[in-house]
Amino acid sequence: QLHLQESGPGLVKPSETLSLTCTVSGGSISGSGHYWVWIRQPPGKGLEWIGSIYFSGSTHYNPSLKSRLTISASTYSNQFSLKLTSVTAADTAIYSCARGTAFEAFDVWGPGTLATVSS
Amino acid sequence: QSALTQPASVSGSPGQSITISCIGTSSDVGAYDYVSWYQQHPNKAPKLLIYDVVNRPSGVSTRFSGSKSGNTASLTISDLQAEDEADYYCNSYKKTNTPHVVFGGGTKLTVL
Numbered sequence: 001q002l003h004l005q006e007s008g009p010g011l012v013k014p015s016e017t018l019s020l021t022c023t024v025s026g027g028s029i030s031g032s033g034h035y036w037v038w039i040r041q042p043p044g045k046g047l048e049w050i051g052s053i054y055f056s057g058s059t060h061y062n063p064s065l066k067s068r069l070t071i072s073a074s075t076y077s078n079q080f081s082l083k084l085t086s087v088t089a090a091d092t093a094i095y096s097c098a099r100g101t102a103f104e105a106f107d108v109w110g111p112g113t114l115a116t117v118s119s
Numbered sequence: 120q121s122a123l124t125q126p127a128s129v130s131g132s133p134g135q136s137i138t139i140s141c142i143g144t145s146s147d148v149g150a151y152d153y154v155s156w157y158q159q160h161p162n163k164a165p166k167l168l169i170y171d172v173v174n175r176p177s178g179v180s181t182r183f184s185g186s187k188s189g190n191t192a193s194l195t196i197s198d199l200q201a202e203d204e205a206d207y208y209c210n211s212y213k214k215t216n217t218p219h220v221v222f223g224g225g226t227k228l229t230v231l
Binding site (some may be wrong): 046047048049052060061062063066096101102103104105106107109110111112 | 153154155157164165166167170171176208210211212215217218219220221222223224225
């Protein structure tokens with residue numbers, strides 16, 4: 001059974017970089033034909049798609065975050081990662097990784113990890 | 120403000136049917152059959168209910184169905200049950216200079 005788990009620091013200072021990793025177990029990120037996705041949800045608010053990556057390295061980014069965002073993948077580690085630079089309080093959210101197609105049908109989710117931007 | 124418009128809340132009694140709308144534009148919902156719906160219970164990860172407008176993943180109850188007309192997608196839940204009380208989100212592919220995904224703002228379903 002496929003399992004996704006997010007990890008990373010829970011607290012980041014304003015203007016610094018948020019780095020998160022999603023570890024995939026029970027399946028390979030390179031073997032399924034799926035995209036691997038980051039989605040966030042500010043506390044008490046709705047979902048926001050951050051971006052997606054194929055194991056080959058092909059990426060799609062949210063235009064509103066593109067200038068600050070890098071998503072990468074490691075088939076060796078069976079992980080994919082997110083780096084969001086110059087964070088502000090508006091980036092405080094539960095960050096979740098998921099599996100899907102490039103643009104929809106996110107069918108397996110991690111439990112999510114809260115990242116708080118505060119000094 | 121979310122890119123797709125959903126009602127903030129809907130309600131229904133057990134056994135009834137309800138429909139949640141998801142209004143987009145000719146650049147997203149109206150242009151492609153790449154609309155999904157998710158159910159989210161409090162403090163839980165979202166669960167995929169519908170993809171490609173009308174398809175249900177294996178294991179999802181047949182009480183959940185999706186449809187689309189023009190720029191509006193809809194999720195219908197029939198034979199409403201207490202455990203259906205949750206937040207529901209739609210999402211769509213959006214084709215612009217930079218193809219990306221847009222979500223609706225979410226709808227709180229209350230089972231009376």
